[in-house]
Amino acid sequence: MTDGICLELSGNIPEHPSRLSGADELTLIWRAQRGERAAFDALVRAYDQNVLQLVLRVVRSPEEARDLYQEAFLKVYRSLKNFRLEARFSTWLYRLVMNVCLDHLRRQGARKEIQPPVNEETEQEFFQTLPDHRPGLDPERATRSKEIAGRIQRALERLNPRERMVFELKHYQGLKLRAIGELCGTTEQTVKNSLFRATQKLRVDLADLI
Amino acid sequence: MNCPDVQESLGLYIYGDLPAEERGSLEAHMAGCEGCRKALEDARRLHEVLKERQPLEAAPELLVECRQALEEALDREQLGWAGLLRGWLSAAHLAPATAAVVASCLVVIGFGAGWVVRPRVAGLSPSAQLEYGAAPTAADLSNMRISGISRVAPDPKTGDVRITMDAQRRVTLEGSLDDPRIQQVLVSTVKSYDNPGIRRDTLDALRARASNPNFREALLYSMRHDPNAGNRLEALDTVRSLDWGPDLEKAFLDAVERDDNPGVRVAAIDVLMSHLDDSVLPVLERLAGSERNRYVRLKCAAAVRELGKDGN
Numbered sequence: 001m002t003d004g005i006c007l008e009l010s011g012n013i014p015e016h017p018s019r020l021s022g023a024d025e026l027t028l029i030w031r032a033q034r035g036e037r038a039a040f041d042a043l044v045r046a047y048d049q050n051v052l053q054l055v056l057r058v059v060r061s062p063e064e065a066r067d068l069y070q071e072a073f074l075k076v077y078r079s080l081k082n083f084r085l086e087a088r089f090s091t092w093l094y095r096l097v098m099n100v101c102l103d104h105l106r107r108q109g110a111r112k113e114i115q116p117p118v119n120e121e122t123e124q125e126f127f128q129t130l131p132d133h134r135p136g137l138d139p140e141r142a143t144r145s146k147e148i149a150g151r152i153q154r155a156l157e158r159l160n161p162r163e164r165m166v167f168e169l170k171h172y173q174g175l176k177l178r179a180i181g182e183l184c185g186t187t188e189q190t191v192k193n194s195l196f197r198a199t200q201k202l203r204v205d206l207a208d209l210i
Numbered sequence: 211m212n213c214p215d216v217q218e219s220l221g222l223y224i225y226g227d228l229p230a231e232e233r234g235s236l237e238a239h240m241a242g243c244e245g246c247r248k249a250l251e252d253a254r255r256l257h258e259v260l261k262e263r264q265p266l267e268a269a270p271e272l273l274v275e276c277r278q279a280l281e282e283a284l285d286r287e288q289l290g291w292a293g294l295l296r297g298w299l300s301a302a303h304l305a306p307a308t309a310a311v312v313a314s315c316l317v318v319i320g321f322g323a324g325w326v327v328r329p330r331v332a333g334l335s336p337s338a339q340l341e342y343g344a345a346p347t348a349a350d351l352s353n354m355r356i357s358g359i360s361r362v363a364p365d366p367k368t369g370d371v372r373i374t375m376d377a378q379r380r381v382t383l384e385g386s387l388d389d390p391r392i393q394q395v396l397v398s399t400v401k402s403y404d405n406p407g408i409r410r411d412t413l414d415a416l417r418a419r420a421s422n423p424n425f426r427e428a429l430l431y432s433m434r435h436d437p438n439a440g441n442r443l444e445a446l447d448t449v450r451s452l453d454w455g456p457d458l459e460k461a462f463l464d465a466v467e468r469d470d471n472p473g474v475r476v477a478a479i480d481v482l483m484s485h486l487d488d489s490v491l492p493v494l495e496r497l498a499g500s501e502r503n504r505y506v507r508l509k510c511a512a513a514v515r516e517l518g519k520d521g522n
Contacts, residue, residue: 037288038376044280045404049437052268052276062272069276070283077284148262156263170225171260177227192222199221203256210255 025089033081040080044073047090051097057168058101058108072100091182098165098183105161148209155205163198170195211235216246220253258504264472270406270438387419397428406438413444420448430461439471446474450481459485463493466506476509483513491517 025046031039048069055068075096083092156164162184169175169183170191177188177195184191203210211219211232216239222228223236240246364371385392399412413432416425429452432445446465449458462485465478482490491514498510 037284040284041281044277048277049268049273049404052273056268062269062275065268065272066276066279070280073280074283074287077287145262148259149264152260152263171257172263177222195221196218199253199256202260203252206256206259209259210252 026085029080029083029085029089033083040077043076043089047093048073050094053173054094054097055101057172058105058164064104068100068104072097075100094183095185101165102161105164108157109161151206151209152202155202158205159198159201163194163201166191166194167198167202211239213239213243213246216240216243217249220250223250224253224257261503270410274405274407387415387422393422393424397424400428400432401435406436406441409436409438410441410444413441413448417448420452426452426457430457433461434464439469439474442469442471442474443477446477446481454485459487459489463489466493466497466510472503472505475503475506479506479509479513483517486517 025043028039028043032043051072052065052069055065055072059065059068076093079096083089156167159167166180166184169180170177175183177191181188181191216236219228219232219236223233228236240250383392383395387393387396396412396415400409400416403409403412409432413429416429419425420429426449429445429449433442433449436442436445442465446462449461452458459482462478462482466475466482469475469478479494482494494510494513494517498507498514501507501510
């Protein structure tokens, strides 16, 4: 069975397509709905790398990533009995994860006024990109690069939750607009509008770097 | 299209998401509008700047931690702390003979909260329920990882307790890299095991016999397909010292053109510079002119200049 959302999500993440065939997945869902833990664990394994990639878009620390990952899958576990095959399982799951991410961003936005700013060093340590193997990259360039990355991160955090998620999914994950719309439970036009607003805000925020 | 329409569509134009008709309309408008051409340049520069924020990759340990924490949370969810405790205490009130089983169980559960390496040997399902002709001993239990207890059922008539659990037995294979069984497990682990840290350890193990045909093929597979960019780089580092052949050239060219990590691509370019032939230079020249990623583009351009100085 072709899984539109899963394939499109994995379009830029070729590493993590769900390994389950349609029939296998239906069997696992049926068994998990009847309380079989091993079946639920197998469903988690099929999707959790993609879920973690999604969650990493909106968090600032490994601890937050772990918490959101857990929150998302506990919600899946509790709601699974309500899944009635009216949509693809992947669509249902990723939409649930999206809502967890959006709620997290809303809570983050509400807490911003009373929390101290994120320590930039900690923030950069968390962004565990590859060690820089680029030969010939001088230290000054590397420092500048990290400063710019920090500016971009803070600019993204100033977007509203919906704009932030749409932008992350389009620009950094490479999802098609239709897929983003399905994840957000909205139309392609609404996604386009959010994307345009997000881009405008980023252009203003990062104007001196352009 | 008018200017506001064009400027609203620039983002989608750069992403390649505009339908052909709208794309044509936009390009026709821009041919005659300097303001919109400048807006497109600004939009492209913004995209270049945004590349400085590299896509996040989860450290291998993070996924492991997430899975572990979820497992514990699901255990609590499924049985509830009160339910877990009630079951164990009730069982402990039964005949003394059962206490040892429960005690072993408690010890194992405590141990099972920690991560245990579970090599996935071909044909063995990691969640296979172990079946015993006879009851497992305490020694057997200490060598198992309990992944879930689905039932604790005391029998008030007999005083016995039935514990139904999913458990995996830890298996240790030890031998030479020339042993076909070891080779089979290592190759399978590199290609399909879902823990990137274990795949990394396996790549280290293969390094000592990288010239073995099975390991060579596995290393090339890892360089091209491992989900973790660090592992792809590790495999590339090992492969670069192997005897050069068409399979290596193809793998490195694919890495330069298609890997989604710039670090891997640049490392592949470095290797290809030492193996220049009719297939390699045209690729570097093309990417030097048209590659979107600035570092890769500059690296290709530098490589082409360097090769030009050497008279190649």
